[in-house]
Amino acid sequence: MPNKIENAYKLSQNIYDDALTQKKWWAKLYNYVFWGGVDNLEISKKILSIIPKDFSGVLLDVPVGTAQFTVEKYAALPLSKIICLDYSEDMLVQAKSRFEKHHISNVQCIQGDVGNLPFENQMFDVLVSMNGFHAFPDKEKAFSETFRVLKNGGMFIGCFYVKGECKRTDFLVKNVLAPKGWFTLPFQTFSDLNSFLEKNYSTVNIYHEHSIAYFWCKK
Template sequence: MADKIKEAYRASKNIYDDVITQGSLLSKLYIKIFWSGTDDNEIARKVLSYIPESFLGTILDVPVGTAVFTENKWRTLTESKIICLDYSEDMLEKAKQRLKDCSNVSFIQGDVGNLPMEDNTYDIVLSMNGFHAFPDKEKAFRETNRVLKTGGKFIACLYIKGKSSLSDWLVNTILSKKGWFTPPFHTEEELIKILEHMYKDIDIHVDGSMVYFCCTK
């Protein structure tokens, strides 16, 4: 499974940004047809708005992907310490190139299911478009919670099943088989139960088959 995921993101590294940012007409059609027109750019804006412009603490960005959505935000948080982690060396290399001149940002290749950090390390853990790709979601939830400080914020967006039959079909028949997504997937109700067990002050929103939220440990 690990090799399949790495290969999937290696194969898509040159088109990844275009697809998720709807940079071409073909990408726009793909999003409109299969994802009910959900705009990842707008979801990313809302997710990142949970992080104050004046934030001075520590952030774990997992998975960082290519940093296509986070680059501008991380450039403004010059007094924050930001660790960007990804399992895919190809995605991580793209992110490094984007943020190579940011001295407060560092990069680690690693597994979200076994984070190489101590307990209670980060003020914010951010996970954009990650959990639907993680093969062991239970471990990923445990690990991201473990490294987050008490009172810290867990901020994320991810795919949830049961909102669109067309999106679910795409995920199950194509994206999962290629390695971009990894089952099992949660419904909105299942996700809320997981979050309620670990967090408080849960602010959650659904946009098509995507959900984004901020909660407190």
């Protein structure tokens, strides 16, 4: 399964950013058909705005992807230490290039598996996971590992696909994106995710637009 996911993102690396930012006509069409016109940029701004402008702690971003939505935020956090992890080396190459272009020196990019994070317990003050959990093959392990490495009192910030909000999106995800390796079954409903977060985190703020859930929690 990991090889299938890695190959899928390797093949899509040249169109990944366009699909997220919707700058091209085909990307706008894809976004409308699959996601009902949800503005990924606005969602990312909402959740990243939770990180204070004077943040000086340690942050983990997993998966970093191409850093399309995070680069500007990280450029505004010069006092922090940021570690960006992704399973796809192709995504990491693009993310690293983007950070270098913006002259961000406090970011470290490493290849790794969210199901087996190479970090000590309670190492991070903030953990960011954007558009990742719907792709992770072992979601239970991913949730366990991200919880493990987050400090008590730390923030867990993220967004990803949830099923049950739109039958058309659910059908396309199950029959198009999942078989291609971009998404991996099983998927949570919004209610499932809300219940899980409330059970494991002391403070939970969770919302959704169409089939995209976004949240910020305190451990």
